Amino acid sequence: MTESFLRPLFSVLLLALLTVFFPACATVPETGRKQMVFFGEEMERSQSEREFAQYKRRNTVNKNAALNERVQRIGSRVVRVTPAANKAWEFVIFEDSDPNAFALPSGKVGINSGIFSVATSDAMLAAVISHEISHVIARHGAERATHGTIATVSGALLEIGLAVATDISPLTRAAIVGAVGAGATLGVILPYSRAHEHEADRMGLIYMARAGYNPEAAVEFWKRMMAASKKKKGLKLPSFLSTHPVDESRIKRLEKWMPQAQDEYLLAKQKN
């Protein structure tokens, strides 16, 4: 009885999933990667506005006129060359010696004052800003949330499916559900985070170059970050490194994309 009722329910749920997912396909600018995002920009905007306001209240905003002018100048020069030039970008410097930077989906970019000791030139700062705004332009936050939802929903669907299959023992069932759960984390979510990092690196390289900053400065910045992490052995690592692991492979990838970025840089120089 139960089985005959659950089978059509399972198919209906699958169909519902497909209808929800299909219209949500998008293409990432510059890399052309197809992605699935089913969280609206309005939802992202209201959520990140709230988060940023809260972050501002809890942390000290740096009011140094020269530093702020510098970041606004570099920031606006970079966003101008992206497909999101009209977004309400906001660049805020926070008084924090931890060299860190972040960007929220609504275009709010936070930069810790500690980053200035690692990114010592305008071009290196442009590399940091370009990387951060690339996460926003590629909608990585919404995509990550989408993958999380897919993992949860598929897990639930699988459980329904297994409940229908009466010849599977409860122990085997639990093992299958557990394995899929682990796969969802390791196979879908984590590698995507790394893929997002690479994509933001690649897009960032293009945007900084298009804005007239030598893309080689990105390599210089990551090398300096790597050196800063080695110097700090035993001490607390800059938090940027926990979310942005830097090693030889990151540098190698940047160098692989460098020729295309250099072409953009040359074009930008010719225009000015």
Ligand SMILES: [Zn+2]
């Ligand atoms: Zn990143």
